[in-house]
Amino acid sequence: xxxxxxxxxxxxxxxxxxxxxxxxxxxxxxxxxxxxxxxxxxxxxxxxxxxxxxxxxxxxxxxxxxxxxxxxxxxxxxxxxxxxxxxxxxxxxxxxxxxxxxxxxxxxxxxxxxxxxxxxx
Amino acid sequence: xxxxxxxxxxxxxxxxxxxxxxxxxxxxxxxxxxxxxxxxxxxxxxxxxxxxxxxxxxxxxxxxxxxxxxxxxxxxxxxxxxxxxxxxxxxxxxxxxxxxxxxxxxxxxxx
Numbered sequence: 123x124x125x126x127x128x129x130x131x132x133x134x135x136x137x138x139x140x141x142x143x144x145x146x147x148x149x150x151x152x153x154x155x156x157x158x159x160x161x162x163x164x165x166x167x168x169x170x171x172x173x174x175x176x177x178x179x180x181x182x183x184x185x186x187x188x189x190x191x192x193x194x195x196x197x198x199x200x201x202x203x204x205x206x207x208x209x210x211x212x213x214x215x216x217x218x219x220x221x222x223x224x225x226x227x228x229x230x231x232x233x234x235x236x237x238x239x240x241x242x243x
Numbered sequence: 244x245x246x247x248x249x250x251x252x253x254x255x256x257x258x259x260x261x262x263x264x265x266x267x268x269x270x271x272x273x274x275x276x277x278x279x280x281x282x283x284x285x286x287x288x289x290x291x292x293x294x295x296x297x298x299x300x301x302x303x304x305x306x307x308x309x310x311x312x313x314x315x316x317x318x319x320x321x322x323x324x325x326x327x328x329x330x331x332x333x334x335x336x337x338x339x340x341x342x343x344x345x346x347x348x349x350x351x352x353x354x
Contacts, residue, residue, distance in 0.1 A: 169344065172342070172343070183342055223277070223295070226276045226277060226336060231294070231300065233288040236288055
């Protein structure tokens with residue numbers, strides 16, 4: 123069974139940092155690209171970052187570019203998101219998701235349960 | 244403002260049929276990028292419902308179907324059931340932002 127479990131969320135002050143982790147199981151992690159997607163309270167879904175199965179290329183949304191860093195450890199079946207210079211508007215549930223499909227048809231077929239990040243003083 | 248446009252809400256009585264539209268532009272749906280639909284039940288993570296405009300993953304009932312016409316796509320749900328009450332999101336890829344985009348979401352209420 124494909125499963126992703128996020129961890130590392132919590133309360134952080136504006137300007138602070140947090141590192142999220144996503145532990146994957148039930149599939150060949152090193153064969154799949156992965157993404158982070160977030161959802162602010164009561165709002166819709168926002169894609170924020172992509173990493174290919176080999177670790178390159180990497181893409182970010184404009185809203186997090188320069189502040190967040192995605193990475194992965196294929197030996198440990200793990201995905202990470204280092205979040206720096208956090209702002210109140212980064213408050214959201216953060217999901218890791220597996221990407222499947224050929225170019226132009228990519229979708230997120232499995233999602234973790236999410237981890238809540240709250241940025242507040 | 245979302246790159247893909249969905250109605251904020253739709254409703255229908257049990258057993259009825261409802262449709263949810265998703266409108267894009269020439270840099271996403273109109274460019275031929277696939278559209279995918281997700282169902283998010285209250286308090287849970289999104290679940291893939293339709294991929295590649297019209298395809299259902301294993302386990303998704305055939306009451307759910309997708310269609311595409313030009314730069315618009317639609318999700319149809321027939322034989323509405325109470326547990327279909329959820330938020331529904333469309334998603335595609337956008338070449339102008341070099342990334343994946345979602346619609347703003349549509350809340351389905353079963354009356």
